[in-house]
Amino acid sequence: MEFSFSVSAPTKVDLAETYDLVIIGGGPTGLTAAIYASRAKLKTLVVEKGAPGGLVTTTEWIENYPGFPEGVAGPELGRAMQEQAQRFGTEIFKGQPENINLTSNPKEMTLGGKKVTVRAVIIATGTKPRKLNIPGEAELSGRGVSYCATCDGPFFAGKELVAVGAGNSGVQESIFLLKYATRITIVEYLPTIQAEKILVERFNSTGKGSFLLNHEVLSIEGSDKVTGVKVRDRVSGAETLIPCAGVFVWIGLVPQTDEFKDILKLDKWGYVEVDSELRTNIEGVWAAGDVISGATRQIAAAVGSGVTAAMSVEHKLSQQS
Amino acid sequence: MGMLKEEDKQYIREQFEGKLVGQVKILLFTQKLECEYCQPTEEILKELSELSELLTLDVHNLQIDSEDAKQYNIDKVPAIILLDEKDKDYGIRFFGIPSGYEFSSLLADIIDVSNGASDLAQELVAKIAGIQEPVDIKVFVTPTCPYCPGAVRAAHKIAIANPGMIKAQMIESTEFPHLANKYAVYGVPKTVINERVQFEGAMPDQAVVEQVLAAIQVTDS
The missing domain is CATH 3.50.50.60 (FAD/NAD(P)-binding domain)
Known part of the structure; x- marks a missing residue:
């Protein structure tokens, strides 16, 4: 018998009252954005309701993500990405954000009963099965x-x-x-x-x-x-x-945008519409990865999307401070 | 070669160092024969308990220590219970090996028991603390299910908020097929509360608390 033991961070993080960047969704997109943002010294929090890696964790074996000639297990890849983000200072909150206010400035949300304010938000909620x-x-x-x-x-x-x-x-x-x-x-x-x-x-x-x-x-x-x-x-x-x-x-995926549908501009299938820097129609809110309109919904593409969003956020916030 | 990788041990050590406050006693009920997962469960808990001075592991035999088993309501093995330094039972139970994703549930539970509290929102803690009748929550899982720790943790956090009344069990479905059968589990996570209310999938804490409150009303009527 062989066993594996997932040691991902326990939920008990001491949340700060304010963050530069909150990324909603801890899949490849969100975690990659977090790696870049943390290295740019932005105080970054990733909110993920499930295991590190998001939908990737339900894929037993991934063979088309570059750098792994023999392939890599989905959970393993997700965990490695999370560890990499944490190494540079990213905090991870396990749970779901509540009372999200994207239009206020700074933006607000409640995490595990605690209110946090945040300068920028990246929506990286991805998709769920259709x-x-x-x-x-x-x-x-x-x-x-x-x-x-x-x-x-x-x-x-x-x-x-x-x-x-x-x-x-x-x-x-x-x-x-x-x-x-x-x-x-x-x-x-x-x-x-x-x-x-x-x-x-x-x-x-x-x-x-x-x-x-x-x-x-x-x-x-x-x-x-x-x-x-x-x-x-x-x-x-x-x-x-x-x-x-x-x-x-397995007949495809639908975007997880229900809670943003009254605020963010979505396409007719419910994906978030963004510009070339992945900015949404709301100032200070970006969207990246599988959740955006026209995404190819591949892990490698999601990773790239996370980078684009994080760099745009960093650019914007550096102008403000 | 141990069951945990050296880098994982180091990570857990750091987590425990920063987050453990009081002692946590891990009670394991086990048996020698007819229990495929007892031995590996004991091994992993032994390695885990060596990662902090605040952890102890107490191994009991289901048959020999039947009085203890009775006290904690243990009828199958392997079974794990977490007690704090005053031997307070927080109602947390793991039936079956906490491997795969459930190992992270165990780590989080240990930290909570050590602190005597979880991160369940205050308003939800208040609702749960007011419950004055027994609640039994069963959460069926498989170790390869990434959504399952969400359901297990929600149930365990609810138990921590009212340990006198609430027991919350993680049940590893493949080790207890008769229970998976009895409760018609074909998909996980599946939560069964007081044998009456049941739901599939991981839900936010608040929704699970509402299900617990609904289960009490069903039982009352």
């Missing part, structure tokens, strides 16, 4: 419907699964799930597989997976737990029930 919005999905969420393979994979040992979406995430995470599951059918709405060929080859070589292309998922069946998925052939119109114990959904 839902299918079909019958059975919400009812059976946590009862066989899942969006996190590393979280819930172990519950499906010896079971058959359906994955929805043949993009990189769907295929990569399905390969991971086959550590536990005996068989996986990946259902894809489009007539083609979107994932990188190297992943498809690896999935096919397991001998335990198959693709069902050009099929629409109509509903998830089951009363107290998932028993199957109903799909429709988009060519013939024929409906079939695929029996399974679980459904993992």
Whole structure:
């Protein structure tokens, strides 16, 4: 048996009353921005509700981030980025900001019951998995419907699964799930597989997976737990029930901008609109990474976006002081 | 070669040095046979307890020390309890090895017990401190779930705010499949309060406090 032990910073930080920069979101974007801001001697706080690395932590293995020829585990990469930021003085608050006031000057928010004021804010909240919005999905969420393979994979040992979406995430995470599951059918709405060929080859070589292309998922069946998925052939119109114990959904991502939608200018999909320096429509508020309009939503791109935002913040604040 | 990397030990040492105030006793209940995770749990706790003079580890056997097990309501192993220097039980329980992301929950809990308080907002502490009936919170996790420590910590912080009444358990689902089955756990984190109220996912502290208050009302009616 092999065990790993995550030693990320305990939550108890003694928050200051004021910061130069608060970064909301501790994924690759936020942590990279923090590295740059801290090195520029800005008093920087990163607020992250989950584990260091954000969505990266749900990716078992990352092979397209440069510098790791053999690949790197998502949680490991997230943790390393956090440590690097902390080394230069970044503070990490684990939790969710409340009572955020972005329009005041300085800006304000409450963290764990304590009010802090801040000169600049970077929104790096990223994305969360998109839902299918079909019958059975919400009812059976946590009862066989899942969006996190590393979280819930172990519950499906010896079971058959359906994955929805043949993009990189769907295929990569399905390969991971086959550590536990005996068989996986990946259902894809489009007539083609979107994932990188190297992943498809690896999935096919397991001998335990198959693709069902050009099929629409109509509903998830089951009363107290998932028993199957109903799909429709988009060519013939024929409906079939695929029996399974679980459904993992990877049909893309949606931005986490709900709490800012009345204040920040968003595009029609809910992503934050920014200029070339990643400034939003509100003075003193930047947005970076997967949450901005037009992002490619790749870790390497998120990292670059964090740098751009941090340098713009530094430039602005140095003019003020 | 130990279970913790040398650099991690150093990091934890520094954290403990800055943040521990009073002694914390780690009680571990274990057994020799039929417990795959007991031995590694004991090993990791032994390494951990050596990282601060304020930590002690007390290992009990579930069968031999059955009176102690009864006192702390321990019915399965490995089980971890944190006591402060006056042997005060803060209602914190870990059932199963606190590996992966849950190790960070344990570190944070140790710091809280040492301080006798968590960072739960004052208004929420006040609401929880007013509860006058027993509350049992179970949080089902897997060690590879990055959202799970959020749920575990919320439950443990609530217990710390009213340890006389509230017990909050982390349950490592893969080690106790019968419980995962009984409570229909197919996704984590899953929280079950007083066997009545349940929800999936990590929620902000305030929302969890509201669920605890709702669970009491359900129990009352």
